[in-house]
Amino acid sequence: MGEFRLNPETLSFSVIAKDSVECKACSNKSESMASFPFKKDYVRIYEVKDTVQPSNYSLNGQFFKSSVGHGYEEIIVDSPAHGDKFNEYSIEETELLFNIIDKRVAEILKYNIGKNICITRNLNGHGYFDLLALPIPKVEERNCFQCDYVKRVDNREVHRTETVSAYVPFTPMSDVQINITPVKHVSIVDIDPVILFDMSSTLKKVLAQFKDNNVTVALMEHGDGHFHLEVHGGKLDGFELLGIERITVAPEMLAKELREKLGYDKKDK
Ligand SMILES: [Zn+2]
Numbered sequence: 001m002g003e004f005r006l007n008p009e010t011l012s013f014s015v016i017a018k019d020s021v022e023c024k025a026c027s028n029k030s031e032s033m034a035s036f037p038f039k040k041d042y043v044r045i046y047e048v049k050d051t052v053q054p055s056n057y058s059l060n061g062q063f064f065k066s067s068v069g070h071g072y073e074e075i076i077v078d079s080p081a082h083g084d085k086f087n088e089y090s091i092e093e094t095e096l097l098f099n100i101i102d103k104r105v106a107e108i109l110k111y112n113i114g115k116n117i118c119i120t121r122n123l124n125g126h127g128y129f130d131l132l133a134l135p136i137p138k139v140e141e142r143n144c145f146q147c148d149y150v151k152r153v154d155n156r157e158v159h160r161t162e163t164v165s166a167y168v169p170f171t172p173m174s175d176v177q178i179n180i181t182p183v184k185h186v187s188i189v190d191i192d193p194v195i196l197f198d199m200s201s202t203l204k205k206v207l208a209q210f211k212d213n214n215v216t217v218a219l220m221e222h223g224d225g226h227f228h229l230e231v232h233g234g235k236l237d238g239f240e241l242l243g244i245e246r247i248t249v250a251p252e253m254l255a256k257e258l259r260e261k262l263g264y265d266k267k268d269k
């Protein structure tokens, strides 16, 4: 995981991390950490290790205290070869994948890595979920936002079952965003078979409305412990969905490079 920094003026975070242009499943070289039977094969889990040069810059002052450099990323791969078939999976297969995700989240939450869980999948990609567990953005004690959202969907609701509501959120992060939220307050690790079925079948209905596979599906849960699904037109990664800017070069590395080019020797000053 990269190093996080908080901008004290805008209160937005940046992460210094490797660019994620290449397919994380195809470029993965590590051994799988766990596997689960799926469709005559296995869903395999791989940790994603980011290589950033950590800076010597010490983060201090009140604004930087929450700028924690920790977090965890793994990919949950259900497709042995590149090319996502998610749209062809049955409701039962979709449920099974969500069950595997539940197990992974329950395992990860044991380690207190962070309360922000964001699991994304681009349907134009390889066929894997990219799971991020982060301590930021920092979550303070508060009322549950998801409980509030489902109560106030009004004229933005597009579908509802006994247990889930599908709606266009009040503040979308992309042009076409549909959220699917359990009506009752429930964590991803406590989800019951009825909600799981309603989630999977509602997701299938929503995905059928998109003309192509340039769609991102995300499972999100924050510190308030109420999970929801997001469907976005286009490709978005977990950092983008959490409002974190990705920077690929450490500021101190860039400054060093520029000093050398400009012939500026700081020690002389
Ligand atoms: Zn791939």
Ligand SMILES: [Zn+2]
Binding pocket: 144, 145, 146, 147, 148, 184, 185, 186, 225, 226
């Ligand atoms: Zn809630």
